[in-house]
Amino acid sequence: MSIATALLANAGTTFIQTLVKALALGSVYILIALGFVIIFKGTQVLNFAAGAISMAGAIFLAIMVGDGGLPFLPFDNPLAPSLDDPDLVLWLINLVIVLFIAALFGLVIERIAIRPMVGQPLFAMAVITLGIEVAIRPFNLDATAIQARTLNVPWGADAWELWGAQIPKSYVAAMIIATIAGAVVILFYRSRLGVAMRAVAFDQEAAMAQGINVGRVFAIAWGLGAALAALGAIVYGMAPFPPGGQVSQEIHPILALRVLPVIVLGGLDSASGAVYGGLIIASAEVFAGEYLSQWNSTLGSGYSTIVPYVVMLIVLLVKPYGLFGTAEVRRV
């Protein structure tokens, strides 16, 4: 009897841990997916540079709080938290500064590479973002290769204990950050600028004719999108996530790629779709990884990484616009 109870309790602990892990991974997916969505909504371009931009954002933070200054330049970050015992408030201030830098990075990219393409075929713009990805990648890889870039997260890999289950603080932080970001994006959509963004997405020329500054809408979309993508990569750099508190040369560059099923599932232009899509895909991935592991010999190791794509395929067969995508409005 007592053995059964223990087993049951153990099962409960496993479930809670798996659930928290799924929600945390979902939060990362949501952040990066929102970055994709907001750029797609504003400019109708699927931003293939999201991977490089998000990783660059994480490297910015590593430079600020890990190195404590710009490399090769006589600039020391006066707000850098100490490496041994990082201060939470200082770290958060740095995080906010880095998000602004990431947004600025997005603005610069938009100004140099995207703005001249206003009114040009969307496919050309999408391919340009691919070019941006390739152009930023060397910076990312070299910057991580010079030395291990730690994100110096104040709470490290600490965890709370809840009914015997280990709840890492990073996972909770991920959920909080994703909730805030999601709320901000949804509020933004309802705002005036959000309406302008949707109008530009629907018909650029007609929006211009109304006096909407299309260039400004593009800039805002890219700034916000880049900041969100960076936030996603930074959260993924917190301890119990696979890169282990660092910017990883192996894992970070392909992070955005793993979000592709999320945005396709949620609908490319839907913020709430990104939220549900992120949760569904992450849950499928984490729960399959945990509970199907006994059939590892049949499924093959690493099967959990293809689960998102299977889910995506099934959903697309039923709903081609994604779960929450805007179906075309047309009077017949």
Next chain:
Amino acid sequence: MLEVANLEVVYNEVILALRGLSIEVPDGQIVALLGSNGAGKTSTARAITGLLDVHEGKTTKGTVTWNGKQLPIHDPAAIVRTGISQVMEGRRIFAELSVDENLITGAFTNRSREKHNYDRVMELFPRLGERRTQTAGLLSGGEQQMLAIGRALMAEPELLILDEPSLGLAPKLVEQVRDVIVEINQQGTSVLLIEQNAMMALSIANYGYIMETGKVVMDGDGAKLRDDDDVKEFYLGLHGDEGEKKSFKNIKHYKRRKRWAS
């Protein structure tokens, strides 16, 4: 007053759409710009409102002046701020947005008076008030045209350019649109009415221009154009006193052109 002088517009560096077009829109008047397909009516509207860039078009000669100043032809938003709004051909409403949101997009250049302009649009088009929260793409054709006009009015323009507002509307709705245009004009807005429906346009216009292949071939007071035999024959479909139907087969094309130009 809007003055277009000797305007020449070229698309893709080769296609000459306007060749030396000159028109004037005096304050407070309705001016009609008529012509058949491909005459360059829409190109004129684009040249005035700065939308040529999107279509790979360029103004190669001539000037567009508004109240004595050159218009910033590469900045459509700035042009709207100077007081020129356009209702584009084919309505071009934002189908996925609600009626209210569509109206908001028109108010970006004139935020301070948004409330006042919104009330004005609602007064002008009570139908839109009933459908405020509906998705704009689901409105009927006439309502969509009203929405497009209302959206342009949200910027409180001094000059409203209407590009074929009667396109695809039933005769009864065309009459409604016409009445609305007259009312807007009476409230103090100049109107440049670009139309294929000459009957409708000339019935309200103070002055009219007729275009063919990129330039004005005939102009005059609305009443004078309405009574002109050639206009009657080629645009209004009336055929003089005898009342019998004339076959277009017997009219040589070059003869038509010669007569316009003379």
